[in-house]
Amino acid sequence: MITTIAKLNEHIGEEVKLGVWMYNKRSSGKIQFLQLRDGSGTVQGVLVKNQVDTKIWDNAKSLTQESSLYVWGKVREDDRAPSGFELDVTNLEVIHIAQEYPIANKEHGVDFLLDHRHLWIRSERQRAILKIRAEIIRSIQSFLDKDGFSLVDPPVLTPSSCEGTTNLFHTKYFEEDAYLTQSGQLYMEAAAMALGRVYSFGPTFRAEKSKTRRHLIEFWMIEPEMAFVDHEGNLEIQEKLIEHVVQSVLENCKLELKVLGRDTSKLEKIKAPFPRITYDEAVDILQKAGVDFTWGDDFGAPHETLLAEAFDRPLFITEYPTGIKAFYMKPNPNRPEVVLCADMIAPEGYGEIIGGSQRIDDPELLEQRFQEHELPAKDYAWYMDLRRYGTVPHSGFGLGLERTVAWICGLDHVRETIPFPRMLNRMYP
Ligand SMILES: NC(=O)C[C@H]([NH3+])C(=O)NS(=O)(=O)OC[C@H]1O[C@@H](n2cnc3c(N)ncnc32)[C@H](O)[C@@H]1O
Numbered sequence: 031m032i033t034t035i036a037k038l039n040e041h042i043g044e045e046v047k048l049g050v051w052m053y054n055k056r057s058s059g060k061i062q063f064l065q066l067r068d069g070s071g072t073v074q075g076v077l078v079k080n081q082v083d084t085k086i087w088d089n090a091k092s093l094t095q096e097s098s099l100y101v102w103g104k105v106r107e108d109d110r111a112p113s114g115f116e117l118d119v120t121n122l123e124v125i126h127i128a129q130e131y132p133i134a135n136k137e138h139g140v141d142f143l144l145d146h147r148h149l150w151i152r153s154e155r156q157r158a159i160l161k162i163r164a165e166i167i168r169s170i171q172s173f174l175d176k177d178g179f180s181l182v183d184p185p186v187l188t189p190s191s192c193e194g195t196t197n198l199f200h201t202k203y204f205e206e207d208a209y210l211t212q213s214g215q216l217y218m219e220a221a222a223m224a225l226g227r228v229y230s231f232g233p234t235f236r237a238e239k240s241k242t243r244r245h246l247i248e249f250w251m252i253e254p255e256m257a258f259v260d261h262e263g264n265l266e267i268q269e270k271l272i273e274h275v276v277q278s279v280l281e282n283c284k285l286e287l288k289v290l291g292r293d294t295s296k297l298e299k300i301k302a303p304f305p306r307i308t309y310d311e312a313v314d315i316l317q318k319a320g321v322d323f324t325w326g327d328d329f330g331a332p333h334e335t336l337l338a339e340a341f342d343r344p345l346f347i348t349e350y351p352t353g354i355k356a357f358y359m360k361p362n363p364n365r366p367e368v369v370l371c372a373d374m375i376a377p378e379g380y381g382e383i384i385g386g387s388q389r390i391d392d393p394e395l396l397e398q399r400f401q402e403h404e405l406p407a408k409d410y411a412w413y414m415d416l417r418r419y420g421t422v423p424h425s426g427f428g429l430g431l432e433r434t435v436a437w438i439c440g441l442d443h444v445r446e447t448i449p450f451p452r453m454l455n456r457m458y459p
């Protein structure tokens with residue numbers, strides 16, 4: 031019966047059949063060692079010349095890197111093997127002899143690997159990253175579903191902006207102008223008035239002409255939105271969520287974290303509550319550290335790194351100046367020049383992974399913000415209705431999936447965190 035490498039522990043001593051690709055091999059003349067993978071894991075197939083038909087031996091010899099085959103063999107425990115098992119091969123059937131594989135088992139440049147991303151994702155490292163990405167998604171949804179959140183899907187084609195008009199992706203919607211969504215938030219606010227606690231999970235788009243290790247043009251965001259939850263309640267949900275996600279990856283992705291060589295002791299420390307400093311306190315820290323920084327400016331990556339390095343878990347920076355934040359953010363009632371928002375800054379220099387805030391729930395103030403931000407009221411008439419018909423205090427946040435994956439995996443660049451990265455000057459493959 032055909033099984034998978036991940037389930038070999040259920041078949042110790044048994045003869046099994048696997049569908050695999052051979053990603054490497056070595057031979058001692060009388061024994062061939064086939065490095066096999068099937069997407070669920072890797073195992074070494076051992077072929078002994080005098081124990082199989084010549085035809086099987088020759089078929090094995092003909093295998094090239096990434097050739098596909100069925101292989102039969104007896105599962106044998108071997109604690110020297112990463113998976114704990116080896117396969118004593120008794121038969122094999124070639125499915126396809128791969129052409130000369132472009133990604134040889136050696137170093138390649140980033141652009142070459144990105145040009146071959148459709149093949150690069152087969153490598154053990156990239157597979158490990160994508161498995162951890164999948165676990166992060168699973169654990170986020172599990173946490174939110176258990177906490178009474180409902181998944182709601184916002185539109186991707188939208189008539190207006192949410193996060194400013196400088197990085198909108200414009201397209202045509204028949205005769206009308208349309209924009210790829212920057213954030214599902216505004217629609218999540220409508221959904222929260224219907225279902226209480228909701229979240230969206232999907233691609234979002236920012237035409238940002240910035241080539242940094244944190245920015246993608248298309249990235250995936252999880253956007254929870256909660257009716258009757260205030261600023262502090264928002265932070266508490268975020269820190270519990272991140273604690274749960276990190277613990278889930280530590281529990282369920284041990285092998286993948288080992289493949290990446292990730293120092294998991296740093297992840298073990300990620301426990302709520304997370305430290306909170308205000309924007310004012312952050313400015314004070316920077317200025318005392320000799321950084322030339324003016325109140326009212328936004329933080330850049332170096333500032334976030336310096337501020338976070340004093341902490342071993344994510345840091346909330348709260349209450350930024352109203353003037354540098356989005357139109358929808360609720361001002362602090364006692365100090366209107368700052369808003370009830372927070373960025374969550376990951377440790378180890380990974381920067382902002384979450385942006386969130388309490389939303390303006392006062393109709394007059396929101397009308398005023400549309401004028402201040404020169405936003406066409408007609409495009410937001412539906413959004414104003416949320417304040418005309420039973421407005422309530424509500425808050426939410428956007429978790430950037432790729433930046434979270436980069437931090438938890440300990441990666442240098444977000445391009446490895448998404449199956450097919452869209453970056454400045456790259457939309458292929
Ligand atoms: N529902 C909400 O309240 C979300 C809110 N409307 C929003 O979009 N906030 S954000 O612009 O800070 O983006 C949120 C997160 O989205 C990530 N982000 C934001 N922009 C990017 C780019 N360009 N590449 C990768 N990741 C990005 C990053 O982790 C940010 O913290």
Ligand SMILES: [Mg+2]
Pocket residue numbers: 373382384385
């Ligand atoms: Mg932000």
